[in-house]
Amino acid sequence: MSNVTFQGAAVPLSGSFPAKGTQATSFSLTAGDLSELTLEALKGKKVILNIFPSIDTSVCAQSVRAFNEKAANQDNTVVLCISADLPFAAGRFCEVEGIEGVQHASTFRSPDFAQAYGVAIAEGALAGLTARAVVCINEEGLITHSELVAEITEEPNYDAALAAL
Template identity: 50%
Template sequence: MAITHLKGEEVKLTGNEINVSDVAPIVKIVGQDLSEIQVGGEEGCAQVLVVVPSLDTPVCAAEARKFNEEAVKLDNVEVVVASMDLPFAMGRFCTTEGIENLKVGSDFRNKELATAYGVLIESGALRGVAARAVFVINASGVVVYKEICNEITEEPNYDAAFEAAKEATNTSCCGTCQ
């Protein structure tokens, strides 16, 4: 069980701890149109899985905008932002913010992603949502980068995540990523 912080207060995380070199669990989240989005596993292209507590916070919104901006610069990489927000709220956010270069999905139904990746907050004021984290998964489905933000209210290390995403494309890729 990992520990992270919310404005200095310790919060415990629960679920299966996933580390670099582990096979990324395959899970399904809910898209803006209520379709299922599969993440993890061997997708034939690199994936950047960005987990945020809620797009309805300034830090999460800024993070989604930054990944949206950078996604177009990444060849053969699929970027997915996942939160516990309802799909309708995510849709409004994406429309308002012009989010078009990444997929946005919700883990609200079963908290499958947060549990499978070990980022479900178990204690504190945000109990039941996901911690802020970034996982980069190569085309073979192996986690090559992991960051769980020590302080939930702070943005991740973008440079490290983007560099890991670029390196993850050095494996074979079928070219089907968006």
């Protein structure tokens, strides 16, 4: 179990956060069209998992904008923005913002994702949401970068994620 903070207060997480150099854990999430989206379906591509609590917060929204701008046009790369938000809310946000380069995936049918990736907020007001993290996966399914953001209200290190591609 890890801890991060939210506005300075400790937030316990459950699960084990994946380390660089390890094999990415398989997952099944809900895509924008309500279909199943699996890690296996992305094999052969570089994948950035931009994991965050909710698109309805300013920092989470900014991370989606930033990855759309900085990484979405990279060759053979998929940016997957993952939160507990329903696909409809994420789709509406991307439509209003004119964001076309990232894909959203929801954990609402797959709470085991947060546990498997060590980002499950275990208790408190944010229980059931995910902590902020970035995991980069290469074409063979190996993790090339992993960052569990220490303070949920802060943005991830975009440059480190991009360098891992």
